[in-house]
Amino acid sequence: MALSMSGIVAVLMVLSLAPLSLGGGYLCPEYYDKSCPQVKEIVWSMVAKAVAKEPRMAASLLRLHFHDCFVKGCDASILLDSSGSIVSEKGSKPNKNSARGFEVIDDIKAAVEQACPKTVSCADILALTARYSTVVAGGPNWEVPLGRRDSLGASLSGSNNDIPAPNNTLPTIITKFKRQGLDVVDLVALAGAHTIGFSRCTSFRQRLYNQSGNGLADSTLDESYAMQLRWGCPRSGSDDNLFPLDYVSPAQFDNYYYKNILVGKGLLNSDQILFTKSATTRQLVELYAANIGIFYDHFAKSMIKMGNITPLTGLEGEVRTNCRRINSS
Numbered sequence: 663m664a665l666s667m668s669g670i671v672a673v674l675m676v677l678s679l680a681p682l683s684l685g686g687g688y689l690c691p692e693y694y695d696k697s698c699p700q701v702k703e704i705v706w707s708m709v710a711k712a713v714a715k716e717p718r719m720a721a722s723l724l725r726l727h728f729h730d731c732f733v734k735g736c737d738a739s740i741l742l743d744s745s746g747s748i749v750s751e752k753g754s755k756p757n758k759n760s761a762r763g764f765e766v767i768d769d770i771k772a773a774v775e776q777a778c779p780k781t782v783s784c785a786d787i788l789a790l791t792a793r794y795s796t797v798v799a800g801g802p803n804w805e806v807p808l809g810r811r812d813s814l815g816a817s818l819s820g821s822n823n824d825i826p827a828p829n830n831t832l833p834t835i836i837t838k839f840k841r842q843g844l845d846v847v848d849l850v851a852l853a854g855a856h857t858i859g860f861s862r863c864t865s866f867r868q869r870l871y872n873q874s875g876n877g878l879a880d881s882t883l884d885e886s887y888a889m890q891l892r893w894g895c896p897r898s899g900s901d902d903n904l905f906p907l908d909y910v911s912p913a914q915f916d917n918y919y920y921k922n923i924l925v926g927k928g929l930l931n932s933d934q935i936l937f938t939k940s941a942t943t944r945q946l947v948e949l950y951a952a953n954i955g956i957f958y959d960h961f962a963k964s965m966i967k968m969g970n971i972t973p974l975t976g977l978e979g980e981v982r983t984n985c986r987r988i989n990s991s
Protein backbone atom coordinates (compact mmCIF):
# COMPACT_ATOMS: atom_id res chain seq x y z
CA MET A 663 0.00 0.00 0.00
CA ALA A 664 1.43 3.34 -1.00
CA LEU A 665 1.68 6.07 1.58
CA SER A 666 -0.52 8.96 0.59
CA MET A 667 0.92 12.40 0.04
CA SER A 668 -0.88 13.75 3.07
CA GLY A 669 0.45 10.80 5.08
CA ILE A 670 4.00 11.75 4.12
CA VAL A 671 3.35 15.35 5.04
CA ALA A 672 1.94 14.24 8.41
CA VAL A 673 5.02 12.10 9.12
CA LEU A 674 7.30 14.99 8.22
CA MET A 675 5.34 17.29 10.49
CA VAL A 676 5.59 14.91 13.43
CA LEU A 677 9.34 14.59 12.85
CA SER A 678 9.84 18.32 12.79
CA LEU A 679 7.86 18.81 15.99
CA ALA A 680 9.74 16.11 17.90
CA PRO A 681 12.05 17.51 20.57
CA LEU A 682 15.11 16.04 18.89
CA SER A 683 14.50 17.16 15.32
CA LEU A 684 17.41 17.74 12.99
CA GLY A 685 17.13 21.48 13.41
CA GLY A 686 15.04 24.44 12.34
CA GLY A 687 13.26 23.84 15.62
CA TYR A 688 11.70 26.28 17.99
CA LEU A 689 12.97 27.56 21.29
CA CYS A 690 10.73 27.66 24.36
CA PRO A 691 11.14 28.94 27.93
CA GLU A 692 10.17 25.53 29.41
CA TYR A 693 12.90 23.64 27.56
CA TYR A 694 14.79 22.60 30.72
CA ASP A 695 11.81 22.38 33.10
CA LYS A 696 12.16 18.58 33.34
CA SER A 697 15.85 18.06 32.54
CA CYS A 698 17.30 20.88 34.64
CA PRO A 699 14.67 22.68 36.72
CA GLN A 700 17.38 24.51 38.72
CA VAL A 701 19.13 26.14 35.76
CA LYS A 702 17.47 29.56 35.97
CA GLU A 703 18.04 29.80 39.72
CA ILE A 704 21.71 28.85 39.34
CA VAL A 705 22.37 31.37 36.55
CA TRP A 706 20.48 34.11 38.36
CA SER A 707 22.38 33.69 41.63
CA MET A 708 25.77 33.50 39.94
CA VAL A 709 25.13 36.58 37.79
CA ALA A 710 23.98 38.46 40.89
CA LYS A 711 27.16 37.44 42.71
CA ALA A 712 29.47 38.40 39.83
CA VAL A 713 27.81 41.81 39.41
CA ALA A 714 27.90 42.47 43.17
CA LYS A 715 31.64 41.87 42.98
CA GLU A 716 32.08 44.08 39.89
CA PRO A 717 29.14 46.20 38.64
CA ARG A 718 30.57 46.44 35.10
CA MET A 719 30.21 42.67 34.70
CA ALA A 720 26.47 43.09 33.93
CA ALA A 721 27.41 45.09 30.83
CA SER A 722 30.18 42.74 29.78
CA LEU A 723 27.91 39.68 29.99
CA LEU A 724 25.06 41.38 28.13
CA ARG A 725 27.45 42.29 25.31
CA LEU A 726 28.71 38.69 24.99
CA HIS A 727 25.24 37.49 23.97
CA PHE A 728 25.06 40.24 21.30
CA HIS A 729 28.49 39.38 19.91
CA ASP A 730 27.54 35.70 19.94
CA CYS A 731 24.20 36.10 18.18
CA PHE A 732 25.50 38.34 15.36
CA VAL A 733 28.04 35.72 14.28
CA LYS A 734 26.47 32.51 12.85
CA GLY A 735 23.54 32.92 15.24
CA CYS A 736 23.29 32.40 19.00
CA ASP A 737 25.47 29.29 19.16
CA ALA A 738 28.16 30.17 21.74
CA SER A 739 30.74 30.40 18.94
CA ILE A 740 32.24 33.42 20.72
CA LEU A 741 33.22 31.26 23.70
CA LEU A 742 35.50 28.87 21.79
CA ASP A 743 39.25 29.25 22.29
CA SER A 744 41.59 28.61 19.36
CA SER A 745 42.58 24.95 18.94
CA GLY A 746 42.95 22.57 16.03
CA SER A 747 41.17 24.12 13.07
CA ILE A 748 39.24 26.59 15.25
CA VAL A 749 40.37 30.23 15.14
CA SER A 750 38.79 31.97 18.11
CA GLU A 751 36.47 34.94 17.63
CA LYS A 752 38.06 36.41 20.74
CA GLY A 753 40.84 37.81 18.53
CA SER A 754 38.50 39.74 16.20
CA LYS A 755 38.54 43.52 15.89
CA PRO A 756 35.39 44.04 18.01
CA ASN A 757 36.37 41.48 20.67
CA LYS A 758 40.13 41.81 21.12
CA ASN A 759 41.07 43.65 24.34
CA SER A 760 37.37 44.34 24.73
CA ALA A 761 35.04 41.33 25.13
CA ARG A 762 35.15 40.11 28.71
CA GLY A 763 33.30 37.96 31.23
CA PHE A 764 34.50 34.60 29.89
CA GLU A 765 35.63 33.42 33.33
CA VAL A 766 32.20 34.19 34.78
CA ILE A 767 30.59 32.11 32.01
CA ASP A 768 33.05 29.29 32.85
CA ASP A 769 32.00 29.42 36.52
CA ILE A 770 28.30 29.41 35.66
CA LYS A 771 28.75 26.54 33.21
CA ALA A 772 30.68 24.52 35.83
CA ALA A 773 27.89 25.00 38.37
CA VAL A 774 25.22 24.05 35.83
CA GLU A 775 27.22 20.98 34.74
CA GLN A 776 27.44 19.88 38.36
CA ALA A 777 23.65 20.12 38.78
CA CYS A 778 22.69 18.78 35.32
CA PRO A 779 25.55 17.16 33.43
CA LYS A 780 25.63 17.44 29.61
CA THR A 781 22.22 19.11 29.48
CA VAL A 782 22.32 22.90 29.23
CA SER A 783 24.05 24.51 26.25
CA CYS A 784 26.55 27.34 26.51
CA ALA A 785 24.42 29.33 24.05
CA ASP A 786 21.44 29.12 26.43
CA ILE A 787 23.66 30.10 29.35
CA LEU A 788 24.67 33.24 27.41
CA ALA A 789 21.02 34.07 26.71
CA LEU A 790 19.98 33.61 30.36
CA THR A 791 23.03 35.51 31.55
CA ALA A 792 22.15 38.49 29.31
CA ARG A 793 18.65 38.56 30.78
CA TYR A 794 19.74 38.40 34.41
CA SER A 795 22.50 40.96 33.81
CA THR A 796 19.85 43.37 32.58
CA VAL A 797 17.57 42.64 35.54
CA VAL A 798 20.30 42.93 38.16
CA ALA A 799 21.31 46.32 36.70
CA GLY A 800 17.72 47.52 37.21
CA GLY A 801 16.38 46.91 33.70
CA PRO A 802 13.42 44.95 32.32
CA ASN A 803 12.81 41.22 32.66
CA TRP A 804 11.62 38.73 30.04
CA GLU A 805 11.18 35.00 29.55
CA VAL A 806 14.09 33.60 27.56
CA PRO A 807 13.18 31.00 24.94
CA LEU A 808 15.62 28.07 25.37
CA GLY A 809 16.82 25.00 23.51
CA ARG A 810 19.79 26.38 21.58
CA ARG A 811 22.71 24.07 20.92
CA ASP A 812 26.39 24.91 20.67
CA SER A 813 28.41 25.31 17.49
CA LEU A 814 31.23 23.05 16.39
CA GLY A 815 33.22 26.00 15.07
CA ALA A 816 33.86 29.72 15.18
CA SER A 817 34.04 32.46 12.55
CA LEU A 818 36.70 35.10 12.91
CA SER A 819 35.71 36.74 9.62
CA GLY A 820 32.05 36.76 10.68
CA SER A 821 33.02 38.42 13.94
CA ASN A 822 35.03 41.07 12.07
CA ASN A 823 32.40 41.73 9.41
CA ASP A 824 28.98 41.17 11.00
CA ILE A 825 29.32 43.04 14.30
CA PRO A 826 28.82 46.78 13.76
CA ALA A 827 31.80 49.07 14.39
CA PRO A 828 31.52 52.38 16.25
CA ASN A 829 32.65 54.31 13.17
CA ASN A 830 30.29 52.55 10.74
CA THR A 831 27.79 54.84 9.01
CA LEU A 832 24.14 54.61 10.02
CA PRO A 833 23.15 52.88 6.74
CA THR A 834 25.90 50.28 7.34
CA ILE A 835 24.71 49.65 10.90
CA ILE A 836 21.09 49.39 9.74
CA THR A 837 22.18 46.90 7.06
CA LYS A 838 24.10 44.79 9.57
CA PHE A 839 21.01 44.59 11.79
CA LYS A 840 18.72 43.89 8.84
CA ARG A 841 20.92 40.95 7.82
CA GLN A 842 20.11 39.43 11.24
CA GLY A 843 16.39 40.00 10.79
CA LEU A 844 16.42 43.02 13.09
CA ASP A 845 14.73 46.27 12.07
CA VAL A 846 15.32 49.92 12.94
CA VAL A 847 13.20 49.71 16.11
CA ASP A 848 15.28 46.73 17.26
CA LEU A 849 18.45 48.70 16.50
CA VAL A 850 17.54 51.78 18.51
CA ALA A 851 16.08 49.75 21.39
CA LEU A 852 19.03 47.36 21.62
CA ALA A 853 21.55 50.19 21.39
CA GLY A 854 20.05 51.22 24.73
CA ALA A 855 22.25 48.49 26.23
CA HIS A 856 24.87 51.25 26.17
CA THR A 857 23.10 52.67 29.22
CA ILE A 858 25.53 50.41 31.13
CA GLY A 859 29.19 49.62 30.69
CA PHE A 860 32.34 51.20 29.35
CA SER A 861 34.23 51.96 26.17
CA ARG A 862 37.94 52.31 25.53
CA CYS A 863 39.39 55.60 24.32
CA THR A 864 40.38 53.99 21.03
CA SER A 865 36.71 53.33 20.15
CA PHE A 866 35.77 57.04 20.02
CA ARG A 867 39.07 59.00 19.77
CA GLN A 868 38.45 60.01 16.17
CA ARG A 869 35.46 62.10 17.27
CA LEU A 870 37.58 64.16 19.65
CA TYR A 871 40.32 65.23 17.22
CA ASN A 872 39.73 64.49 13.58
CA GLN A 873 36.21 63.32 12.85
CA SER A 874 36.21 63.89 9.07
CA GLY A 875 39.90 64.06 8.25
CA ASN A 876 39.83 67.88 8.54
CA GLY A 877 41.51 68.08 11.95
CA LEU A 878 38.26 69.08 13.67
CA ALA A 879 36.23 67.41 16.41
CA ASP A 880 32.79 65.98 15.68
CA SER A 881 30.51 69.03 15.67
CA THR A 882 27.59 66.99 17.01
CA LEU A 883 29.54 66.29 20.21
CA ASP A 884 28.86 68.63 23.15
CA GLU A 885 31.98 70.79 23.55
CA SER A 886 32.33 70.61 27.35
CA TYR A 887 31.79 66.84 27.29
CA ALA A 888 34.42 66.58 24.52
CA MET A 889 36.88 68.56 26.64
CA GLN A 890 36.42 66.18 29.57
CA LEU A 891 36.91 63.19 27.30
CA ARG A 892 40.16 64.63 25.84
CA TRP A 893 41.64 64.63 29.36
CA GLY A 894 41.73 60.86 29.52
CA CYS A 895 41.79 60.18 25.80
CA PRO A 896 44.72 62.07 24.24
CA ARG A 897 45.60 62.19 20.53
CA SER A 898 47.80 59.17 20.94
CA GLY A 899 48.35 56.59 23.66
CA SER A 900 46.02 55.64 26.52
CA ASP A 901 44.05 53.51 24.06
CA ASP A 902 42.63 51.31 26.82
CA ASN A 903 41.50 54.07 29.18
CA LEU A 904 37.86 53.46 30.04
CA PHE A 905 34.88 55.84 29.82
CA PRO A 906 31.26 55.18 30.74
CA LEU A 907 28.96 54.79 27.75
CA ASP A 908 26.34 56.59 29.89
CA TYR A 909 28.29 59.09 32.00
CA VAL A 910 25.25 59.86 34.21
CA SER A 911 24.56 56.34 35.52
CA PRO A 912 26.94 53.73 34.08
CA ALA A 913 25.78 50.87 36.31
CA GLN A 914 22.03 51.58 36.13
CA PHE A 915 19.92 50.12 33.34
CA ASP A 916 17.83 53.28 32.83
CA ASN A 917 17.18 55.53 29.80
CA TYR A 918 19.94 58.10 30.37
CA TYR A 919 21.69 56.70 27.30
CA TYR A 920 18.95 58.33 25.18
CA LYS A 921 18.71 61.48 27.30
CA ASN A 922 22.47 61.99 26.84
CA ILE A 923 22.19 61.61 23.08
CA LEU A 924 19.53 64.35 22.97
CA VAL A 925 22.12 66.83 24.30
CA GLY A 926 25.14 65.73 22.25
CA LYS A 927 26.59 63.51 24.95
CA GLY A 928 26.48 60.11 23.31
CA LEU A 929 29.95 58.62 23.65
CA LEU A 930 30.35 56.61 20.45
CA ASN A 931 29.82 57.95 16.96
CA SER A 932 27.40 55.05 16.44
CA ASP A 933 25.36 56.32 19.41
CA GLN A 934 25.15 59.96 18.38
CA ILE A 935 24.26 59.28 14.72
CA LEU A 936 21.02 57.61 15.83
CA PHE A 937 19.94 61.16 16.62
CA THR A 938 21.64 63.15 13.87
CA LYS A 939 21.42 61.05 10.71
CA SER A 940 17.81 59.91 10.32
CA ALA A 941 14.38 61.14 11.37
CA THR A 942 13.16 57.59 12.05
CA THR A 943 15.92 56.73 14.49
CA ARG A 944 15.82 60.23 16.03
CA GLN A 945 12.13 59.86 16.84
CA LEU A 946 12.83 56.54 18.55
CA VAL A 947 15.66 58.10 20.59
CA GLU A 948 13.23 60.85 21.63
CA LEU A 949 10.53 58.32 22.48
CA TYR A 950 12.82 56.21 24.69
CA ALA A 951 14.31 59.30 26.35
CA ALA A 952 10.79 60.45 27.24
CA ASN A 953 9.27 57.10 28.18
CA ILE A 954 11.33 54.50 30.00
CA GLY A 955 8.40 52.05 30.04
CA ILE A 956 8.27 51.90 26.25
CA PHE A 957 12.05 51.54 26.12
CA TYR A 958 11.93 48.61 28.56
CA ASP A 959 9.13 46.98 26.62
CA HIS A 960 10.88 47.32 23.25
CA PHE A 961 14.25 46.30 24.68
CA ALA A 962 12.83 43.06 26.11
CA LYS A 963 11.03 42.23 22.84
CA SER A 964 14.13 42.96 20.77
CA MET A 965 16.36 40.91 23.08
CA ILE A 966 14.08 37.92 22.48
CA LYS A 967 14.28 38.59 18.72
CA MET A 968 18.08 38.84 18.88
CA GLY A 969 18.23 35.65 20.95
CA ASN A 970 16.29 33.84 18.23
CA ILE A 971 18.83 34.54 15.47
CA THR A 972 19.40 31.21 13.64
CA PRO A 973 19.88 28.97 16.67
CA LEU A 974 21.10 25.41 16.29
CA THR A 975 18.36 23.09 17.55
CA GLY A 976 17.48 19.41 17.74
CA LEU A 977 20.47 17.33 16.68
CA GLU A 978 22.43 20.22 15.22
CA GLY A 979 25.71 21.09 16.94
CA GLU A 980 26.12 19.74 20.46
CA VAL A 981 25.84 20.62 24.13
CA ARG A 982 29.43 21.43 25.08
CA THR A 983 30.63 20.35 28.51
CA ASN A 984 33.30 23.07 28.49
CA CYS A 985 32.24 26.27 26.74
CA ARG A 986 35.79 26.93 25.50
CA ARG A 987 36.12 23.64 23.55
CA ILE A 988 34.07 21.40 21.34
CA ASN A 989 33.47 18.02 22.98
CA SER A 990 35.57 15.94 20.61
CA SER A 991 38.76 17.97 21.16
Ligand code: HEM
Pocket residue numbers: 718720721722723724725728759760761762826827828829835849852853855856858859860861862863865907930932
Ligand atom coordinates in the same frame (compact mmCIF):
# COMPACT_ATOMS: atom_id res chain seq x y z
C1 HEM B 1 24.40 49.39 17.25
C2 HEM B 1 25.62 48.97 17.04
C3 HEM B 1 26.64 48.84 18.13
C4 HEM B 1 27.92 49.29 18.09
C5 HEM B 1 28.60 50.02 16.94
C6 HEM B 1 28.52 48.96 19.36
C7 HEM B 1 29.83 49.25 19.70
C8 HEM B 1 30.36 49.15 20.97
C9 HEM B 1 31.68 49.59 21.35
C10 HEM B 1 32.71 50.21 20.41
C11 HEM B 1 31.81 49.35 22.68
C12 HEM B 1 33.04 49.66 23.53
C13 HEM B 1 34.04 48.55 23.32
C14 HEM B 1 35.42 48.89 23.81
O1 HEM B 1 35.91 50.00 23.56
O2 HEM B 1 36.04 48.00 24.45
C15 HEM B 1 30.59 48.76 23.14
C16 HEM B 1 30.34 48.37 24.44
C17 HEM B 1 29.18 47.75 24.84
N1 HEM B 1 28.15 47.33 24.03
FE1 HEM B 1 27.87 47.86 22.11
N2 HEM B 1 27.61 48.33 20.14
C18 HEM B 1 26.44 48.21 19.44
C19 HEM B 1 25.29 47.58 19.87
C20 HEM B 1 25.16 46.91 21.06
C21 HEM B 1 24.08 46.02 21.40
C22 HEM B 1 22.95 45.64 20.46
C23 HEM B 1 24.32 45.58 22.67
C24 HEM B 1 23.51 44.62 23.50
C25 HEM B 1 22.24 44.39 23.36
C26 HEM B 1 25.53 46.23 23.13
C27 HEM B 1 26.05 46.11 24.38
C28 HEM B 1 27.22 46.74 24.81
C29 HEM B 1 27.60 46.82 26.20
C30 HEM B 1 26.78 46.37 27.38
C31 HEM B 1 28.87 47.43 26.22
C32 HEM B 1 29.76 47.69 27.46
C33 HEM B 1 30.58 46.43 27.70
C34 HEM B 1 31.50 46.48 28.91
O3 HEM B 1 31.53 47.44 29.66
O4 HEM B 1 32.22 45.46 29.10
N3 HEM B 1 26.02 47.00 22.12
N4 HEM B 1 29.72 48.63 22.07
Ligand SMILES: *[C@@H]1O[C@H](CO)[C@@H](O)[C@H](O)[C@H]1NC(C)=O
Pocket residue numbers: 827829830
Ligand atom coordinates in the same frame (compact mmCIF):
# COMPACT_ATOMS: atom_id res chain seq x y z
C1 LIG C 1 37.20 52.86 11.50
O1 LIG C 1 38.28 52.73 12.40
C2 LIG C 1 39.26 51.79 12.02
C3 LIG C 1 40.37 51.82 13.05
O2 LIG C 1 39.89 51.75 14.32
C4 LIG C 1 39.85 52.13 10.67
O3 LIG C 1 40.71 51.11 10.25
C5 LIG C 1 38.76 52.33 9.65
O4 LIG C 1 39.31 52.82 8.44
C6 LIG C 1 37.71 53.30 10.15
N1 LIG C 1 36.62 53.41 9.19
C7 LIG C 1 36.06 54.55 8.84
C8 LIG C 1 34.92 54.47 7.90
O5 LIG C 1 36.46 55.63 9.28
Ligand SMILES: *[C@@H]1O[C@H](CO)[C@@H](O)[C@H](O)[C@H]1NC(C)=O
Pocket residue numbers: 872874875876877
Ligand atom coordinates in the same frame (compact mmCIF):
# COMPACT_ATOMS: atom_id res chain seq x y z
C1 LIG D 1 43.22 64.08 10.05
O1 LIG D 1 43.06 62.94 9.24
C2 LIG D 1 43.47 63.14 7.91
C3 LIG D 1 43.06 61.94 7.09
O2 LIG D 1 42.90 60.80 7.86
C4 LIG D 1 44.97 63.40 7.89
O3 LIG D 1 45.44 63.58 6.57
C5 LIG D 1 45.27 64.65 8.71
O4 LIG D 1 46.66 64.86 8.79
C6 LIG D 1 44.69 64.55 10.10
N1 LIG D 1 44.78 65.82 10.79
C7 LIG D 1 45.18 65.94 12.06
C8 LIG D 1 45.24 67.32 12.59
O5 LIG D 1 45.44 64.99 12.77
